[in-house]
Amino acid sequence: MSKLSGKVQTVLGLVDPEQLGRTMTHEHLTMSFECCYFPPPPGDEAVAVDPFHMQHMHWLRQNPYSSHENLLLQQETAAVHDELLAYRKAGGGAIVENTTAGIERDLPALRQLAKDTGVHIIAGAGYYVDCTHTEDTRKMSVEKLSDIMVSEVLHGADNTDIRCGVIGEIGTGWPITESEARVLRAAAHAQTKLGCPVIIHPGRNPAAPAEVVRILQEAGGDIGKTVMSHLDRTIFDHGELLEFAKLGSYLEYDLFGMEMLNYPYNLVVDMPSDSQRVKTLAFLVKEGYEDKIVIAHDIHTKNRLVKFGGHGYSHILKNIVPKMLLRDISQHQVDKILIDNPKHWLTFK
Numbered sequence: 001m002s003k004l005s006g007k008v009q010t011v012l013g014l015v016d017p018e019q020l021g022r023t024m025t026h027e028h029l030t031m032s033f034e035c036c037y038f039p040p041p042p043g044d045e046a047v048a049v050d051p052f053h054m055q056h057m058h059w060l061r062q063n064p065y066s067s068h069e070n071l072l073l074q075q076e077t078a079a080v081h082d083e084l085l086a087y088r089k090a091g092g093g094a095i096v097e098n099t100t101a102g103i104e105r106d107l108p109a110l111r112q113l114a115k116d117t118g119v120h121i122i123a124g125a126g127y128y129v130d131c132t133h134t135e136d137t138r139k140m141s142v143e144k145l146s147d148i149m150v151s152e153v154l155h156g157a158d159n160t161d162i163r164c165g166v167i168g169e170i171g172t173g174w175p176i177t178e179s180e181a182r183v184l185r186a187a188a189h190a191q192t193k194l195g196c197p198v199i200i201h202p203g204r205n206p207a208a209p210a211e212v213v214r215i216l217q218e219a220g221g222d223i224g225k226t227v228m229s230h231l232d233r234t235i236f237d238h239g240e241l242l243e244f245a246k247l248g249s250y251l252e253y254d255l256f257g258m259e260m261l262n263y264p265y266n267l268v269v270d271m272p273s274d275s276q277r278v279k280t281l282a283f284l285v286k287e288g289y290e291d292k293i294v295i296a297h298d299i300h301t302k303n304r305l306v307k308f309g310g311h312g313y314s315h316i317l318k319n320i321v322p323k324m325l326l327r328d329i330s331q332h333q334v335d336k337i338l339i340d341n342p343k344h345w346l347t348f349k
């Protein structure tokens with residue numbers, strides 16, 4: 001039996017799963033989202049260059065990806081530090097930090113934040129979406145990619161001794177590229193070796209999550225120990241959602257706090273409101289999936305920090321939980337979603 005077995009691996013070392021408490025399963029504390037810059041609407045170029053003023057807060061919420069400055073979350077470690085202290089005060093215990101290679105993972109910063117705030121931080125191994133893969137990454141075999149992920153978990157990543165505790169977020173688009181498929185297979189192989197949790201960023205198409213599951217399964221992945229992220233912007237039809245849920249992954253609603261009219265990466269998508277997200281959670285609970293739901297905010301731009309007028313990492317604990325209780329999700333079920341499900345997922349087999 002591996003020494004990881006029965007434990008959760010944080011950036012400060014192994015912990016007993018009971019120590020985690022309430023856990024956001026998909027956040028970023030330091031990263032760059034420059035890879036996904038989207039040009040501003042015509043006429044808004046001047047605002048986009050200098051958006052951090054009170055009168056532009058609404059513009060930023062509607063166009064978060066159209067300001068280069070807004071994509072540099074890695075510049076805000078001091079604010080994130082304060083917001084993690086607020087998260088603890090609001091009852092939070094742990095955060096899964098999903099930044100992988102390609103979007104500027106910074107493990108020393110994560111270790112410092114964990115030390116200074118007392119929040120358990122679990123770091124992610126592996127690779128983000130295709131456009132961030134380097135030439136080296138594209139040339140690697142599945143075995144080589146898998147060896148790297150295993151090493152990031154067992155020995156440390158980015159030339160540090162800081163160890164990752166999950167594989168992911170593994171980035172995929174739609175259609176899934178050859179390089180992304182290779183990374184997915186490698187993640188499945190590493191998961192088989194390690195018995196570790198995996199988390200996936202699917203492409204923006206309702207068929208994408210199931211296609212990822214198919215590739216992982218074919219490569220021997222453990223779907224019951226895998227989180228499918230971003231379902232709030234991916235699967236809308238309740239019938240299709242139940243079909244996907246049957247495949248057995250954790251179902252993650254992780255864009256709480258993000259409300260926008262035009263989702264620039266797929267204009268066909270109507271980004272749901274938080275009320276609609278809660279309604280979908282209540283639906284899944286009613287259908288018997290209370291043991292498979294996990295939630296988070298996926299903060300990946302500056303404007304979502306409290307410092308810039310955003311909701312911060314405590315929004316779910318402060319605002320969404322009361323709403324869940326109002327919508328027939330019991331306290332026991334809320335505790336499953338925030339404590340038990342993340343704990344089971346994060347514990348190494």
Ligand SMILES: CC(=O)NCCS(=O)(=O)O
Nearest residue numbers: 201230233255265298300
């Ligand atoms: C960092 C990240 O991948 N966030 C997801 C953004 S998306 O618009 O839901 O794909």
